Every structure is written in structure tokens, then in C-alpha cells.
Amino acid sequence: MMKQRIYSVFILTIVLFTNTIAQDSPIFPKGELAPNVNHTGNVWLYELVKADAILDVHASVATFDPGARLNWHKHPGGQILLITEGTGYYQEKNQPKKIVSKGDVVKCLPNVAHWHGASPDEGVTYLAINANNDKGKTVWLQKLTDEEYSSEKTILSDRSKIEQEIINLSKQKWQWMADKNADTLSELFHEKSMFVHMGGSWGKEREIDVIRSGGIWYKHAKVYSATVNIIGNTAILLNDIDLVAVVGGNEVINPFMVTEVYINENGKWKMGSLTFSKLMRPVKLSKKPGLEKIWESDSLTLQGPESVLYDPVSNSLYVSSMKAGTIVRMDTAGKVINKDWVTGLVSNKGSALFNGFFYTAETTSVAVIDIKKPSVVKRIPVEGAQMLNDLAINSKGIIYVTDTRAGKVYRIEDDKPMVYLENMPGANGLLTVDTDLYVLTSTSIQKVNADKEITKIADGFESGLDGIVMVAPNEFVISNYKGILYYLNADGTNQVLQNTRNNKIMSNDIAYNSKTKILYVPSFGTNRVIAYKLK
Numbered sequence: 241m242m243k244q245r246i247y248s249v250f251i252l253t254i255v256l257f258t259n260t261i262a263q264d265s266p267i268f269p270k271g272e273l274a275p276n277v278n279h280t281g282n283v284w285l286y287e288l289v290k291a292d293a294i295l296d297v298h299a300s301v302a303t304f305d306p307g308a309r310l311n312w313h314k315h316p317g318g319q320i321l322l323i324t325e326g327t328g329y330y331q332e333k334n335q336p337k338k339i340v341s342k343g344d345v346v347k348c349l350p351n352v353a354h355w356h357g358a359s360p361d362e363g364v365t366y367l368a369i370n371a372n373n374d375k376g377k378t379v380w381l382q383k384l385t386d387e388e389y390s391s392e393k394t395i396l397s398d399r400s401k402i403e404q405e406i407i408n409l410s411k412q413k414w415q416w417m418a419d420k421n422a423d424t425l426s427e428l429f430h431e432k433s434m435f436v437h438m439g440g441s442w443g444k445e446r447e448i449d450v451i452r453s454g455g456i457w458y459k460h461a462k463v464y465s466a467t468v469n470i471i472g473n474t475a476i477l478l479n480d481i482d483l484v485a486v487v488g489g490n491e492v493i494n495p496f497m498v499t500e501v502y503i504n505e506n507g508k509w510k511m512g513s514l515t516f517s518k519l520m521r522p523v524k525l526s527k528k529p530g531l532e533k534i535w536e537s538d539s540l541t542l543q544g545p546e547s548v549l550y551d552p553v554s555n556s557l558y559v560s561s562m563k564a565g566t567i568v569r570m571d572t573a574g575k576v577i578n579k580d581w582v583t584g585l586v587s588n589k590g591s592a593l594f595n596g597f598f599y600t601a602e603t604t605s606v607a608v609i610d611i612k613k614p615s616v617v618k619r620i621p622v623e624g625a626q627m628l629n630d631l632a633i634n635s636k637g638i639i640y641v642t643d644t645r646a647g648k649v650y651r652i653e654d655d656k657p658m659v660y661l662e663n664m665p666g667a668n669g670l671l672t673v674d675t676d677l678y679v680l681t682s683t684s685i686q687k688v689n690a691d692k693e694i695t696k697i698a699d700g701f702e703s704g705l706d707g708i709v710m711v712a713p714n715e716f717v718i719s720n721y722k723g724i725l726y727y728l729n730a731d732g733t734n735q736v737l738q739n740t741r742n743n744k745i746m747s748n749d750i751a752y753n754s755k756t757k758i759l760y761v762p763s764f765g766t767n768r769v770i771a772y773k774l775k
Contacts, residue, residue: 267324268301268367273733276699278380279357280389280683281308282733291373298370304328307702307736309357309389312381314350317372321346321356325465328364329389330356337391339404340364342465350375355384360739362463386702403468406475409509410466410500417458422451429511430503436515447514457486462525473504474512482525483516495519529727531737531772534758537574538768545762547630547707547749548769549591557751557760559769560588560600567591567600567609572758574771582609584616590630590670590749594637601628601641606652622650622657630707630749632670632677640677642667649679661688669708669718669749678716680705685718685728698732707749709759711774717759719747725761738772745770 271286282305289299301324309329321330323344330346331337333353340346340356348354350372358364370378409428416424426448435447437456450456465480479498484491499515544563551558556577557570565585569577582598585607591600597617598609606620606628622628626645633639639652640660647667651660661667666682675690684699685708707719714730723741728734740747744765751760752774759772 270303271301273731278313279308279310280384280700280702281305281358282700283308283310288367291370296371296373298373300368301365302368303365304358304363305733305735306358306363307360308363308700309384310355311383312353312355314353314379314381315348315370316350316376316379317370317374318350319348320369320371321348322367322369324365324367326364327359327362328357328366329359330354331388341407342467353381355388357384357389360390402470402475406468406477406502406509407466409502410477410479411463413500413511414458414461414463417451418460420451420454420457422448425451430505433511434513436513438516438518454486455488458483459486459491460484464524475502475504475509476500477502480519482523484525493523493525495521495523528735529737530775531725531759532775534771534773535574536768536770537570537576539766541576541579542568542762542767542769544764545748545767545769546589546764547591548751548760548762549593550751550753550760551593552753552755553593557769558591558598559762560585560591560749562587562589562764567598570769572753572756572771574769582614582616589628590632590641592631592633592639594633599631599633599639601631603627606631606639606641618655620652620655620657622652625650629668630670630680632672634672634675634677640670640672642670642679644668647681649677660692661694666703666705668706671708671710671716673710678708680708680718685716698728698734701726701734706747707751709750709752711752711754711757711759717750717752717774719750719761721746721748721764723747725750725759 269286270284272284274283274285284303286301288301289297291298323340323342325342327341329337330340331354413428429444431444433444435442462482463479467478469476477500481498482493482495484493497517497519501512502509503512542559543561545559546562547560549558555572557572559568559570561568565588566580567582568579569581571577586602588600588602591598596611598611600607604622604625607616608618610617625643627643629642629644631641641650643650644667647664648659649661649664649667650657664679664681667679669680671678677688679686679688682703682705683701685697687695687697702720702724704720704722705718706721709717711717716728718726718728723746724739725737725747726734727737746763746765748762748764757774759774761770763770
């Protein structure tokens with residue numbers, strides 16, 4: 241009984257502390273980036289309390305990047321999660337997935353298999369409290385599949401549907417403001433609505449004019465938390481945000497607590513007021529890398545473009561048109577130079593250039609092409625290969641080629657292939673940098689030095705990694721064929737640059753021009769190459 245009382249007081253103290261903390265700063269430090277063993281994506285852990293003989297309670301803070309999630313597991317003694325920031329998911333075995341947000345409390349019952357993590361577009365932070373630790377440690381079960389994580393069978397937890405409706409409406413509103421969609425916003429704003437800015441206050445008509453003219457461009461709002469209170473037919477929402485705005489041609493970033501008031505009239509929510517209150521906290525939002533689309537090729541020339549290679553000597557692109565068994569040459573503006581530069585290839589994929597020759601991986605061999613002719617002058621058969629994929633060549637002319645189905649990397653020297661690496665599940669993208677070889681498995685990036693020592697650079701990506709390019713020292717852009725482009729930082733953390741999966745635009749084996757900072761992305765399903773400026 242005494243342990244239960246102490247435990248209850250411990251929980252109550254944490255809850256009260258959580259609710260009274262200022263909204264403009266995190267409650268606890270972020271902690272250490274956790275080794276990627278039982279989760280996908282980036283997760284940080286900060287231990288608060290260790291269980292001991294007096295208090296059999298363990299407490300820690302977990303912070304998840306968007307899309308990060310734990311594998312299936314269970315707690316013999318149970319666990320309580322207090323959601324302190326963001327939006328995430330919680331799901332028990334054979335039950336619908338629940339959406340959880342700041343202020344929610346989740347009880348993980350003893351020995352009930354479950355998983356939890358962040359939503360795809362927003363991270364989540366929670367305080368995890370483990371009781372009854374004498375009953376055993378966390379039991380890790382099978383890996384959470386992409387299909388399970390992406391399941392549309394979700395239900396709201398403690399938040400009411402009305403609160404969630406207001407939060408979703410607010411998110412839409414920020415996007416409409418970023419898009420300068422004045423007509424849609426005019427429908428949302430109440431005729432008597434008021435807008436309070438640092439520089440003054442005004443009504444609906446002037447706010448619409450400001451948005452339409454670009455006098456203030458609400459370029460991007462990064463929302464860290466959203467709290468809703470419903471009073472009769474009125475909803476009051478508090479948004480803790482960093483706002484990137486362009487005012488008078490100058491881009492500025494400021495932290496705000498934004499108060500939004502909505503009124504329900506005839507079953508439809510109208511915005512009654514929008515107030516920006518500047519916070520004293522520092523800006524959280526950093527200027528992260530981004531992509532700006534430059535051009536895309538036509539969709540008629542290419543047939544299943546699996547790989548693109550940039551040649552700095554000719555300042556042109558070589559595209560593996562895999563379904564046609566051809567190499568298509570294009571200029572750096574996406575115009576076709578030669579539709580049938582080389583024909584007669586078999587499921588050609590990754591390619592590389594070396595000493596006047598073009599090398600490309602076919603299903604079970606490497607085709608060697610004389611650039612001057614151009615034609616296939618020989619093939620290097622790789623005995624036992626199941627599906628050769630990407631190809632890279634180092635400064636000494638040694639060829640490396642992945643076998644995705646076999647999970648191997650072959651090394652070819654003097655036209656003699658040998659197995660170089662094994663146990664590389666889904667081995668795909670390759671990159672040589674000096675004496676190092678970078679290898680993409682389905683979910684990780686590994687570095688192999690000249691002594692064949694392997695270092696895991698990063699892990700926990702969604703399965704399907706495809707291409708890799710270096711864009712700065714120890715910084716990379718990595719593609720996932722499902723339509724995802726990642727930016728990998730030197731410290732091993734990563735962010736999603738772009739996700740075009742919902743538009744069915746794939747991202748296959750990429751290329752990069754370091755001088756112009758242009759990224760070339762082949763999209764197998766749409767038969768295009770798309771060029772982006774890396775910013």
C-alpha cells in the first residue's frame with residue numbers, strides 16, 4: 241500500500257509539473273540519440289529516474305522525429321505514457337491505431353503487445369513511466385512493418401472529434417496562408433474577424449488584401465504544439481509556432497504564441513480572430529536543406545528510368561531506361577540528346593564512368609561500353625548473381641556492384657568478380673569516396689574502408705533505400721524508391737527532404753552536380769527524370 245501511495249504521488253507530481261511548465265521551452269533535455277536497435281527513425285532518450293529499492297519506478301523522456309516508431313513490444317509491469325509535445329500513434333495488437341497528442345495519457349497494460357511512435361508529419365515527445373519493474377524488463381517482439389505503421393484504421397484517443405477538427409482546420413489555414421489562397425481564406429474568416437500583429441490590428445478586408453498582395457507572406461509555420469478549448473459554439477486554439485514570413489521583401493523568423501478563435505455558425509466554423517504574441521524563447525526552427533524543382537523530362541522517351549548518371553566532362557546525363565534496355569543521353573536541362581545512345585541491354589540499372597568507358601549493371605553481368613563508338617564491347621559475367629543493381633568504380637578502376645536479392649556486394653578487378661561483402665540485406669546504392677565505399681542496405685548506410693572494416697553511419701530508414709550522393713563532407717542525399725529523399729547530416733541524423741509517395745512519384749538511383757547543386761532524380765513509375773536545386 242505504501243508503494244502504491246508513493247507511486248501515485250510520483251505520478252501526480254510529474255503531471256502537475258508538466259502542466260505548469262512554460263509553453264515556450266521544452267520540459268526536459270532532449271538527451272542522447274538512441275542506438276537504432278528496436279526502432280525505426282531517430283529517437284532521443286533522457287533518463288529521469290531509475291528504479292531502486294524504495295521507489296520501484298523508472299521514468300524517462302523519449303523524443304521521436306516525424307515517422308520514427310518503436311517495434312512491437314510489451315511491458316511485464318505495465319507502463320504509462322504522458323504525451324508532452326507533438327502528435328503520435330499508439331496501437332495494441334489486433335486493435336485500431338490511436339492518434340495521441342499533447343496532454344493525452346496512455347496506459348500500456350502489463351503483457352499487452354503494442355507499439356507507439358510519431359506521426360509521419362509531426363514528431364512526438366512523451367514521458368514514459370514504468371512501474372512494477374521487478375516483474376521484468378521490456379520484451380521486444382517483431383519489427384513493426386511499414387504497412388502496419390501506415391494503416392488507415394485509426395481512432396482518436398482522449399481528444400474530442402471537435403478539438404481534432406479545429407486542429408486540422410488550423411493546419412489547413414496555415415497552408416492556405418503560405419499558398420496566398422486569399423479566396424479560400426475569405427470564406428474561412430468571419431465578416432467581423434480581427435487580426436492582431438506586432439505592427440498593428442485590422443479587420444478581414446485588410447488581412448485578405450495583405451495576403452493577396454504579398455505584403456505579408458506567411459511562408460511557413462512550424463507548429464510545435466496546439467491546445468484547444470471549447471466554450472459553447474466557440475473554440476479557442478493556442479499554437480506555439482515558429483513563423484517564417486516575408487515582410488517588405490525580407491525573410492524573418494519569429495517565435496509566436498498564436499491565439500485563434502473560431503465560431504460555429506450554422507454548423508460551419510468561422511475564424512473570429514487571429515492574434516500573434518511574440519515569445520521570449522529562441523527560434524527552434526533551423527534553416528534546413530530543401531529542394532526547389534527546376535524541371536522534369538517528358539514522359540514518352542524513357543521507359544522505366546532506374547538510374548541517372550551525371551558526367552561532368554560532357555556536362556550531360558546518362559539515364560538507364562531499364563524496360564527498354566537502353567541508355568538515353570540528355571542535357572542538363574532535360575532535353576534528349578540521343579534516345580538510343582546504347583541499345584540491347586538487359587535490365588540495366590546503376591552505371592559509372594571510368595577512363596573512356598561506361599559500365600552498367602545488368603541482371604547477372606556488367607556491360608562495358610566504349611563511349612566513343614558507342615557500343616557494348618564486352619560483358620563481365622558475375623557467377624551466382626541474382627539481381628545486380630547499383631555500380632560504382634573507385635580511382636583505381638576497381639568495380640563494385642550490388643546484388644540486391646542476394647544481399648551481397650561484388651568486387652571486380654581485372655574483369656574477375658569476387659564476393660566482397662555478404663549479409664547486406666537489400667544491398668543497393670553504392671558510392672566511392674577516396675578509399676572508402678559507402679553501401680546502402682534496405683534500411684541503413686554502411687561505410688567500408690580499405691581494410692574492409694565496416695562502420696554503420698545511420699540506420700532505421702524506411703525499407704527501400706536506393707541511391708546515394710555526397711553533397712558536402714560527410715553529408716549525403718539518399719533516395720528511397722518509394723518516393724522519399726533524405727538528407728543525412730554528418731552526425732548521423734537525417735530529415736526527409738521530400739516524400740512524393742502519395743503522388744506515386746518514385747525516387748530511384750540519383751545523381752548530383754556539386755557545382756550547380758542540382759540533384760537529378762529518376763522516377764521509374766512516371767518515366768521521368770526530375771531536377772531539383774538543393775538549397
